[in-house]
């Protein structure tokens with residue numbers, strides 16, 4: 001019995017210690033002291049550091065989490081070169097935008113824009129010295145995954161629309177047609193509420209081989225082999241509810257295939273693409 005009491009006392013002591021160590025209980029936590037001089041004092045004075053503006057958040061490209069290594073660059077309104085850059089890790093980025101004290105360009109209250117893999121991202125922000133913000137960046141058709149069936153998509157005049165048959169592993173069109181040599185826009189909507197899909201135009205008779213190569217390329221590659229001559233046009237891997245416009249030059253007259261290269265989908269999710277003379 002005594003042993004049990006001693007054991008319990010020991011556990012209590014450990015719990016109390018942890019509570020204090022973690023700043024819990026009645027122990028007040030000390031806010032970190034800001035010892036940095038305020039920006040208005042530092043501007044233009046050599047050696048006077050100006051606290052940067054930090055941003056962290058997720059990066060979504062065409063409805064899917066950005067692959068590792070995707071470039072994120074920040075631009076200051078009116079400055080042609082980027083003012084900061086980083087790369088995506090695990091779908092997230094961290095960027096600190098520093099105004100050098102020697103800089104003649106004052107950053108305060110100016111607009112910050114972001115590029116993701118060279119494309120204009122959203123949203124934008126305003127630079128504030130010492131601020132740290134959670135800002136989730138999106139580029140392309142980066143609508144957040146829909147919970148319900150997505151609404152109809154606006155299809156531009158002359159574009160070809162293709163979707164999925166709800167949650168089945170099928171496209172809603174058995175074939176698409178466009179004039180050889182013309183520039184066409186395929187608007188691909190992933191109408192599924194559960195599955196990721198892509199739309200890939202490939203040489204005739206190669207859909208299963210390309211899908212197998214895509215499986216080897218992996219999810220980071222959107223299940224599409226890179227630098228593969230059999231791939232003629234492609235969307236990214238779209239989250240449920242996502243939409244992407246794929247713009248490309250229609251190849252020479254003939255019959256081609258389109259397919260979803262998500263592992264296993266290629267057996268039911270494909271169709272013919274006919275390039276008319």
Ligand SMILES: [Cu+2]
Pocket residue numbers: 169195196197198260261262265269
């Ligand atoms: Cu699919």
